[in-house]
Amino acid sequence: MGSALHVRKNDKVIVLSGDDKDKEGRILKSYPRERRVIVEGVNYIQRHIRRSQQHPKGGIVEKEAPIDVSKLMLVCPHCNKPARTATTRLAGKDRGRVCKRCKQAIGSPDKK
Numbered sequence: 001m002g003s004a005l006h007v008r009k010n011d012k013v014i015v016l017s018g019d020d021k022d023k024e025g026r027i028l029k030s031y032p033r034e035r036r037v038i039v040e041g042v043n044y045i046q047r048h049i050r051r052s053q054q055h056p057k058g059g060i061v062e063k064e065a066p067i068d069v070s071k072l073m074l075v076c077p078h079c080n081k082p083a084r085t086a087t088t089r090l091a092g093k094d095r096g097r098v099c100k101r102c103k104q105a106i107g108s109p110d111k112k
């Protein structure tokens with residue numbers, strides 16, 4: 001089952017607003033229900049780790065936090081620019097995405 005988000009896992013995206021504006025990265029994980037995704041190298045948060053058996057010293061780790069998909073735009077793999085996409089029906093199958101800039105189909109890397 002595909003998600004209803006305009007971006008999917010493994011898509012390259014660019015951040016449109018916020019602290020990470022203009023950063024590009026690949027989507028590592030998506031949470032369609034929350035309409036959030038984790039983008040490689042984007043939206044780092046510092047997490048304080050309590051002392052535990054696993055982390056005997058405790059401390060701070062940096063980790064990507066989920067970011068709202070409305071702040072992201074897909075980067076077209078064909079023309080390599082931030083692109084709006086149109087949705088088309090491909091041969092009775094699933095809906096596919098087409099770059100509005102170069103008209104090329106953008107695959108669904110989370111399938112197959």
Ligand SMILES: [Zn+2]
Pocket residue numbers: 076077078079080081083099100101102103104
């Ligand atoms: Zn394109």
